[in-house]
Amino acid sequence: MPVFSSPAFQRVALGAVGAAVAGVGYASMIERNAFTLREATLPVLKPGSSSLRVLHVSDLHMTPGQKLKQAWVRELARLEPDLVVNTGDNLAHPRAVPAVVQALSGLLSRPGLFVFGSNDYFAPVPKNPLKYFDKDHKRVYGAPLPWQDLRAAFAERGWLDLTHVRRDLEVAGIKIATAGVDDPHLQRDRYDTVAGTPNPLADLSIGLTHSPEPRVLDRFAADGYDLVLAGHTHGGQLCLPGFGALVTNCGIDRSRVKGASRWGAHTRLHVSAGLGTSPWAPYRFCCRPEATLLTLVAASPDRPVSDSGRGVSESEAVAR
Incomplete structure (x- = not known):
């Protein structure tokens, strides 16, 4: 036989x-x-500074009908963070702007910073998933999305657009120097427009980029930024137990695909695994969708970077 x-x-x-x-x-x-809140403590502030709670959200990839995700994101406002950072890819549908704004409505009353990603500018399109293993594959763009409307809604509520600008602000008594670039995944980054040492009078310096491309991270690190926040990777989206992410969809290595790490001798990097997926690839495995509450504390030799990596349920997130 x-x-x-x-x-x-x-x-x-x-x-x-x-x-x-x-x-x-x-x-x-x-x-x-299975949305989850992760928590991490990063020692990046000047000695003697009080702590600062930063909520990092990214990669919502929102469509109008995603009611569960919208409800979960709305509950994040109960965390009452000092600062909200949004690193892009909010949209996945031409009529998703109201859903994004309503989901973030409570957080829009907090101080906030943002940059956009490729899926704020262009709708996602179906593609062969094997192309993610080829970093040089030709990118296909979908129909334009109403990013101008989203930008106007964020700015009207007081969030600061860091696309190719430097801004200084004060949050909870902490002086912060910030800068950001447009999405490196689309080759839209123009770091020279924000190049230079951040304000030396600031207690903290933060850089923003959607895709954590090494060429951009190197520039932020060379200029002396304390912390760089990014998204884009979805944490790999499909991960294997004991191995981790299969791909990062950018130039960083798999060990930095999500969470906190160092970039150079001084700069800390935090990459969010994000809260969504493309409508054409609606799955995650061993990589739950997430937002991250970062507690920034004064730097000292005995306080290394820690990332609890512990998932927090919706009810626990609301209670904190």
Whole structure:
């Protein structure tokens, strides 16, 4: 009897197919909607500074019908962060601006900073997922999205657009020097427009970019920024236990695909795994959608970067 028609082989094959179907179902129906709040402590402030609570949100990829995600994001306002940082890819649909603004409405009353990503400018399109393994693949852009309307809504509520500008502000008694670039994933970054040492009178300097491309991170680090915040990677989106992310979809290595790390001798990097997915790839595996509450504290030799990596349920997030 040929091995392929043997009962044993057929049982194994059916088991493999069943496991694959179950995995796809879990990734697309359960984990994709298992939103979590991560917490991390970063020692980046000048000695003697009081702590600063920063909520980092990214990659909402919102569509009008995603009511569960919208409700979860609205609850983040109860955390009452000192500062909100949004690193882009808010949209995934031409009529999603009201859904994004309503979901973020409570947070828009807090001090905020933002830059945009490729999926704020262009709608996502279906693509072969294997192309993510080719960093040089030709990018295909979808229809233009109403990013100007989203920018106007954010700015009207007081959030600061850091696209190719430097801004100084004070939050909770902390003087902050900030700068940002447009999305490096689209080759729209023009770092020279913000180049230079941040204000030396600031207690903290923050750089923003959507995609954490090394060429941009190197420039922020060379200028002496304390902290750079980015998104774009989705934490790899599909990860394997014991291995981690398969791809980063940018130039950084897999070990930095999400969470806190160092970039150079001085600069800390935080990459958000984000809260959404493309509508054409609606799944996550071993990589829950997330927002991150960063507690920034004064730097000292005995306070290394820590990232709890612990998921916090919606009810726990609201209670904090």
